[in-house]
Amino acid sequence: MKLKDHVCLMADYNQWMNQKIYEAAGTLPPEKLHENKGAFFSSIFGTLNHICVADTIWLKRFTPALLAHQALNQILDLSCPESLDVLLCENFSELKDRRQLIDEILSDLVSSLSDEELSQAVSYQNTKGVASTKIFFSLLMHVFNHQAHHRGQITTLLSQSGIDVGITDLVFIVPNA
Template sequence: MTRCSQLALLARYNQWMNDKLYAAAASLPPEAITRDTGAFFGSLLGTLNHIVVGDTLWLQRFAGHPAAFAALQPVLEIPRPASLDGLLFAGLPALQARRQLLDHSIISLGAELQEEHLDFALSYHNTKGVAQRKNFHAVLLHFFNHQTHHRGQATTLLSQLGAEVGVTDLLALIDDIPAS
């Protein structure tokens, strides 16, 4: 499996899990998803907003790659989030619409990636304005790991609120290899 095919798998997993999380969240009353549960971002809605904020910031940074990925053009039209913990959307439907736009861009980016793109040194500024220069492939791995980390928190919150998410393992998306 190439690095690009691994990243495309992570993009599919991201979309699959987000669909599951938002379906589970939609089964709850609005006051449940906005209730402060003591989580790092306060509520389930706060946690889901943070994932959208992080994804937006990273995808906008990825647009600085000289490959000029067409998949990232819609994300460049989104205003840059002001903070990592701000609520971009106060309700689930608008947040879900943004999530779907981002997930479509991530899937499309995965389809555009080529091995030669991955060893590029990506330059960007972090949220504190500090210049960074990091290996693009490694940053993509961080991007997917960040999503997984916070989706784990969201899954816990959903469970505590009484919603069922179901299977969450990446393994569910990995094809079986037929015996030879």
């Protein structure tokens, strides 16, 4: 499988899962979404917000190296979160819109990439100002794995609230050979 095919599959999977998670979470009243469940980011809402924060930060980091890709133009309008727990949106509807925008940007971006671009080095600074240079493909895999990690936490929190998200396995959308 080419690198581009793999990142496109991951973008499709993440968009599919994010839609499922938001659909399930949207059945809860706001007080349940914001209820402190003892999770790392406190609540379902807090964890959903964190994923959007991290994705925004990563897309902002990618932009200087990939300015030729129009998909990233929309990210330029978004402010860069200063911390991993900054509140991006006041309510669930706004957060859902933000998630959809980020997923569209990721899908558009990966569909326009070449394997050569995925193999290029990208330099950035983390939230503490530490400089790094890593291969872009590996950074994208981190973004997708980070989402999956926290969505797993959210599915647990939703399950504790009596909500079954359903099938969550990547293999469900992997095409047959």
